[in-house]
Amino acid sequence: MKKFPKDFLWGGATAANQIEGAWNEGGKGLSVSDVAKMHDKTDVLDYKAHNEITSADIEEALKTDDTVYYPKRHGSDFYHHYQEDIALMAEMGFKCFRMSIAWSRIYPHGDDLEPNEEGLAFYDKVFDECRKYGIEPLVTMSHYEPPLNLVLKYDGWYSREAITFFERYVRTISKRYKDKVKYWLTFNEVDSMIRHPFTTGGLVRDHFKEEQFEEVIFQAMHHQFVASALATKIVHETIPHSKVGCMLTKLTYYPYTCKPEDVLEAQQMMRSTYCYSDTQVFGEYPAYLLARFKNHHLNIKMEKSDLEVMKQYPVDFISFSYYSSNCAVADIQNVEMTAGNTITAAKNPYLKASDWGWQIDPVGLRISLVDLYDRYRKPLFIVENGLGAKDVLEKDGCVHDPYRIEYLKLHFKEMYKAIEEDGVELMGYTSWGCIDLVSESTKQMSKRYGYIYVDVDDYGKGTYQRYRKDSFYWYKKVIESQGACLFEEE
Numbered sequence: 001m002k003k004f005p006k007d008f009l010w011g012g013a014t015a016a017n018q019i020e021g022a023w024n025e026g027g028k029g030l031s032v033s034d035v036a037k038m039h040d041k042t043d044v045l046d047y048k049a050h051n052e053i054t055s056a057d058i059e060e061a062l063k064t065d066d067t068v069y070y071p072k073r074h075g076s077d078f079y080h081h082y083q084e085d086i087a088l089m090a091e092m093g094f095k096c097f098r099m100s101i102a103w104s105r106i107y108p109h110g111d112d113l114e115p116n117e118e119g120l121a122f123y124d125k126v127f128d129e130c131r132k133y134g135i136e137p138l139v140t141m142s143h144y145e146p147p148l149n150l151v152l153k154y155d156g157w158y159s160r161e162a163i164t165f166f167e168r169y170v171r172t173i174s175k176r177y178k179d180k181v182k183y184w185l186t187f188n189e190v191d192s193m194i195r196h197p198f199t200t201g202g203l204v205r206d207h208f209k210e211e212q213f214e215e216v217i218f219q220a221m222h223h224q225f226v227a228s229a230l231a232t233k234i235v236h237e238t239i240p241h242s243k244v245g246c247m248l249t250k251l252t253y254y255p256y257t258c259k260p261e262d263v264l265e266a267q268q269m270m271r272s273t274y275c276y277s278d279t280q281v282f283g284e285y286p287a288y289l290l291a292r293f294k295n296h297h298l299n300i301k302m303e304k305s306d307l308e309v310m311k312q313y314p315v316d317f318i319s320f321s322y323y324s325s326n327c328a329v330a331d332i333q334n335v336e337m338t339a340g341n342t343i344t345a346a347k348n349p350y351l352k353a354s355d356w357g358w359q360i361d362p363v364g365l366r367i368s369l370v371d372l373y374d375r376y377r378k379p380l381f382i383v384e385n386g387l388g389a390k391d392v393l394e395k396d397g398c399v400h401d402p403y404r405i406e407y408l409k410l411h412f413k414e415m416y417k418a419i420e421e422d423g424v425e426l427m428g429y430t431s432w433g434c435i436d437l438v439s440e441s442t443k444q445m446s447k448r449y450g451y452i453y454v455d456v457d458d459y460g461k462g463t464y465q466r467y468r469k470d471s472f473y474w475y476k477k478v479i480e481s482q483g484a485c486l487f488e489e490e
């Protein structure tokens, strides 16, 4: 009978800035997500408009305690619902819960000398709740939530001092949670700095000259690479048997046609994200990234000790997000484009898309798994996957989401083939947004991913009550049958 490996870590994923809420409670400082405004009149396919932020936007946000147009300030109120939420995850049979620690809950200004005990105590309670049910936490150290003070006072990760502050933060959390957390990720979608530098690197574009900005981004990237290696060192030294992973946006690109220029464009686009995971997995800059620095005249300041620590402390596994595949085309004239995860790409005529334009491609997940495993020969972990959709809460409290079950079933079957036929070493799978939460790109609650419906709308109105969707019961069956139920009708 077809089954996934017994120790396969089935579970779900969230991020503090999108689920916790309590933005100004428990001693937490402001993070970049607390100034992320929802643009409800903007086309959801225009991801740039949703992700760019200016100094004026920040100033406007700092003048208000509004949570209607700053939905990440309330999230799904996990801060006050975590026991109920983790009990629901346990009811589904989760083996693993991917979440992030909000850095500004631990060091409210990022550069504080002492941590905020209330923040530390909150995550102690969350991890204790997980372990009560035998759920393994998988913790992201930084998931689009650097402290805002670091942005305003130091220009975020552009400043080398960010390494010191991050190191202090990592020393604190790895020591505090050494008996509760053994799986860690350093930076969520480390490659996304190039696409949305504010949420990832705390870089405000209008703080710099436009012609300097590419160099700023890669200088900030360098500091994150060093910090990631130091974090790996600290976790390994503090927590026996710990594993530290990098986290990549897996933007799998197909050539739009077999025209060599389109094939080359697809290869270049793939490398544009691989360059970051290459650096974290091989512990050194790949030649093609150094070539970019040279050809673009980017003067990235690196100390000798930086390269030594990066080489000495590469990651133990590669985690990634996968939602859809994309087509790369050399000449976009007369080609219909569509959206993907913080990108736009040529529309694939063979694929259907979600209401947000993301192309649904289960086979693409298998292709991605084989690609990554062949490239790195290290264990993989799918830490984000799922379908953002407009779910409806029925009067009887049911939520019928057959489209989500169909999406997941097809993706799980491809995962199975990658393991059984392609020899891929896959540690586990955590569905993104296992509980409905605020969308990263559009800040909508209505872009729902969860097995659990949260009764709150795009404007923060609702009871925040939780409801099990049909997919909740389906996923429970998948986990308890180790995936065997996926093949029942075969």
Ligand code: BGP
Residues within 6 Å of the ligand: 015, 018, 188, 189, 321, 341, 384, 388, 432, 438, 439, 440, 441, 442, 447
């Ligand atoms: C990834 C982020 C997640 C999550 C996901 C879905 O880039 O790591 O935080 O948000 O995208 O994207 P969205 O929420 O925009 O639908």
